[in-house]
Amino acid sequence: MSKQHSPEATSPLSMWLHYLENIHTSAIDLGLDRVSQVAQSAQLTKPAPKVITVAGTNGKGSTCALMEAILLDAGFTVGVYSSPHLIEYNERVRINGVNVSDQQLCESFDFVEKVRKDISLSFFEFGTLSALRIFQVEQVDVVLLEVGLGGRLDATNVVDHDVSVITSLAIDHVDWLGSDINVIGFEKAGIFRSGKPAICGQPKAPHTVAAHADDIGAEFFQVGQQFQYQVTDETHQQWRWQSGGFDLVDLPIPSLPLANAATALMALSTSGLALSDINIVNGLRNVKLAGRMQVLVEQPLVLLDVAHNPHSAEYLAHQLQTKFAGKTIRTVVAMLHDKDIASTLAVLSPVVTHWYPASLHGPRAAKVEELLVHIGEAEGQFDQPVEAFQAAYDQAQKDDVVLVVGSFHTVGEVLDYWQKMNKGSQNGE
Structure with missing residues (x-):
């Protein structure tokens, strides 16, 4: 992939x-x-x-x-x-x-x-x-x-x-x-x-x-x-x-x-x-590094993080609890099939208010159905991360957090979309 x-x-x-x-x-x-x-x-x-x-x-x-x-x-x-x-x-x-x-x-x-x-x-x-x-x-x-x-x-x-x-x-x-x-x-x-x-x-x-x-x-x-x-x-x-x-x-x-x-x-x-x-x-x-607690915009706050296993999810969950306690966290997630999906999502679940699960595509990709088994109720099922992000962003209030997480692929697709969308806006498209 x-x-x-x-x-x-x-x-x-x-x-x-x-x-x-x-x-x-x-x-x-x-x-x-x-x-x-x-x-x-x-x-x-x-x-x-x-x-x-x-x-x-x-x-x-x-x-x-x-x-x-x-x-x-x-x-x-x-x-x-x-x-x-x-x-x-x-x-x-x-x-x-x-x-x-x-x-x-x-x-x-x-x-x-x-x-x-x-x-x-x-x-x-x-x-x-x-x-x-x-x-x-x-x-x-x-x-x-x-x-x-x-x-x-x-x-x-x-x-x-x-x-x-x-x-x-x-x-x-x-x-x-x-x-x-x-x-x-x-x-x-x-x-x-x-x-x-x-x-x-x-x-x-x-x-x-x-x-x-x-x-x-x-x-x-x-x-x-x-x-x-x-x-x-x-x-x-x-x-x-x-x-x-x-x-x-x-x-x-x-x-x-x-x-x-x-x-x-x-x-x-x-x-x-x-x-x-x-x-x-x-x-x-x-120091800065793309995809690690990366903030794209403040209102609503859009946060990208490539956490994709229980260990990295624990750190992310702690940061969310510390910095955004009490806020609505709308989470876009898509993962690879060979990761520990169950444990990773279990770590994140206590801090997530609304889930927006999506499928990735390719030989290692997990489909949205695999994610739904572990998160239960969701705000929809999406064919790709960008579609899930659009839904989460559109539904977010100005004080909400829109979190994109689960894989380098997930974050990369949304980041690419965001950059192209904002470049188009700047060019008057």
Whole structure:
């Protein structure tokens, strides 16, 4: 269900993406043998002087965005590779906060195609190598790599990175990672490197995480042990972060989860990169990330969040209870079939006033009927998220909250619709 750059599929980038979606036997094919061969032959295993790789069930994108904002304030040239995208594939690769161009992507795809010869690569593997090539060509100072799935066998793990990060650990992607949290912990800890910093932002992490760090001699930093953080004022406007001799106080609360900010600071503090306190403060104040508690308009308040599993839904539900207690919350939801739909919706249900369920489309999509089983009464059944959003928005009073949630696909479709609708209004259409 990956989106193409253009619905007409006529641009060079669209043609490349269509080609990449069809050259391999399966969309997800975990293993490093094939992608490692190509990465080594193309000399892509060290795309920048400093590389930080980030794994985790949730919070990868937020943690990368937080580190990116701080590093940019310090004057570093920063490349970020993330997935999936919301609207355009270009979102997956950005340099200094700007998505790379179609031309850069096409040139990098062409490079990988020539280097791979007869080695078959999955869509994600090809895209990962393409991103590494772009970072190499643009000579960035720091690369932040977001793991796609798991860690140990993910294509990003072919890179010789300097700092490893696990943001959070929960059961997700059961078809590929299983339902044993200790196994999942081991898979994600597979990005750790001997003798190098390994950060874990999950409190009370499965024993396999610390055990693997110990087995390979990684320098392990566990939240609650080697680093701590806490909100320090009653209005929840400031917080404190501590690790060893580091003690940062009166830090501004960022727009992204505080746990991810604490983990990002631990990763940066072990990276050897020169950063000042003011860089950290400015980065925390300036950071933004599409699809994470993203506000489109104030009245009614339209809120986008890509929460798609129980762990991320718990954080979202807490934020809604804290910030919008007593308000009517009209929730547009559409999900993928391979997610824990029942538990995710159960977490959100106590804070939702009205449901607007919709179907997604594609091989992994859940149909609206699957959602209705778990939410009961709804304000309708919708064939696509945009239709559900239109209904929720039309019925909302000015003090209501219209929440769009459940998947990157759900948020991406509504965000794309919103941007085009407002662009049309500005152009007088």
